[in-house]
Amino acid sequence: NAGVMQNPRHLVRRRGQEARLRCSPMKGHSHVYWYRQLPEEGLKFMVYLQKENIIDESGMPKERFSAEFPKEGPSILRIQQVVRGDSAAYFCASSPSGPGHYGYTFGSGTRLTVV
Amino acid sequence: RKEVEQDPGPFNVPEGATVAFNCTYSNSASQSFFWYRQDCRKEPKLLMSVYSSGNEDGRFTAQLNRASQYISLLIRDSKLSDSATYLCVVNEGNKLVFGAGTILRVKS
Numbered sequence: 001n002a003g004v005m006q007n008p009r010h011l012v013r014r015r016g017q018e019a020r021l022r023c024s025p026m027k028g029h030s031h032v033y034w035y036r037q038l039p040e041e042g043l044k045f046m047v048y049l050q051k052e053n054i055i056d057e058s059g060m061p062k063e064r065f066s067a068e069f070p071k072e073g074p075s076i077l078r079i080q081q082v083v084r085g086d087s088a089a090y091f092c093a094s095s096p097s098g099p100g101h102y103g104y105t106f107g108s109g110t111r112l113t114v115v
Numbered sequence: 116r117k118e119v120e121q122d123p124g125p126f127n128v129p130e131g132a133t134v135a136f137n138c139t140y141s142n143s144a145s146q147s148f149f150w151y152r153q154d155c156r157k158e159p160k161l162l163m164s165v166y167s168s169g170n171e172d173g174r175f176t177a178q179l180n181r182a183s184q185y186i187s188l189l190i191r192d193s194k195l196s197d198s199a200t201y202l203c204v205v206n207e208g209n210k211l212v213f214g215a216g217t218i219l220r221v222k223s
Contacts, residue, residue, distance in 0.1 A: 033210065042202070042215035043159065056209035091158055099211050103149045103204070106158040 002027070004094050005074075006107035013114050019079040019086070021110045025094030032075045033104060034067060037089045048099065049075060082114045116141050119214035121203050127220045132193045136217045138186040138203030147206040148179055150188050152199045153216065159202055162188075193221045 005024040013019050025032050034046040045059040049069035060067065064082075069075040079086055089111050093104035121138045128134050140148075148165035163170065165177040165186055176189040186203055200216040 035213075043213040045210045045212065048209050059210070089156075099147075099206055099209060103147075103151075103161045103164065104211060106160070108158050 004029075004092055004105055004107035006090075006092050006110050008110060009108060011110055011112050013082045013112065015083060015114055016081050019082050019112055021077040021079075021090050021092075021112070022074045023077070023092030023094075023107060024074040025092075026105055029094035029096050029105075031095045031098060032069050033093045033095075033099070034075075034077050035091045035093065037091065037109075039088070043091065046077070079112075082112070084114050087112055087114045117214075118142065118207060118212045119203055119205050121201075121214040121217045123215060123217060125218035125220050127222060128193055130193055130195060130221055130223050132221075133189065133191050134193055134219060135190075136188045136201055136203075136219075138188075138214055140184050140186065140203075140205040140212075142205070142207050143181075143184060145205045145207060147211075148177075148186055149204040149211070150175075150177055150186075151202040151204055151213070153202055154199050159213070162201070190219075193219075195221050195223060197221050 032049045035043040037043045047060050047067045048056040064080045066078045089109045091106050091109045093106045119140050150162040151159040152162050153159040163172050165179045169178045174191045178187045198221045202216045203214040204211050
């Protein structure tokens with residue numbers, strides 16, 4: 001039973017390019033969460049999705065960032081026109097039900113470097 | 116005030132020592148509480164849930180004080196492999212909120 005799968009593990013983008021980060025939740029998990037961890041800082045919530053629905057995007061920057069979790073396929077976090085400040089580790093997590101009793105299982109993360 | 120506050124440390128302890136971490140949270144409506152550990156450049160991993168009655172898992176004991184909005188983690192007989200960052204986590208509505216973490220370094 002594979003865990004939460006994220007790819008790519010490392011992504012390098014030039015300023016102004018687009019970054020696409022993918023996350024496949026654990027089998028049987030329909031709730032997906034994206035977090036960002038800046039260097040030397042804690043994890044910050046970005047967005048919570050269920051299949052085809054955004055439940056809570058209160059942590060998403062207002063511009064350039066979007067997320068989706070289609071009926072088929074992985075969840076995608078998309079960052080348009082990346083800037084140096086977007087360099088961070090982006091972690092995806094999943095759970096079998098809402099963010100209550102069970103905690104989350106995290107993927108290994110995507111480390112985005114903007115040059 | 117931060118939603119979840121932890122002493123960043125680092126806590127430098129010898130092998131075999133007992134060490135305790137504390138955490139406070141701001142939202143009295145929070146219902147679920149966890150401790151995670153994160154190794155350098157790795158993903159956070161769930162260590163244990165925290166219940167009002169307190170709970171123990173081997174060398175690890177977690178306590179919750181709802182009145183004081185305070186959570187603790189006690190590690191007995193520290194091992195070198197316990198060296199990591201320990202994250203206090205609290206649910207707030209639709210999300211889990213992570214503290215910035217407490218660094219533990221266990222030395223031989």
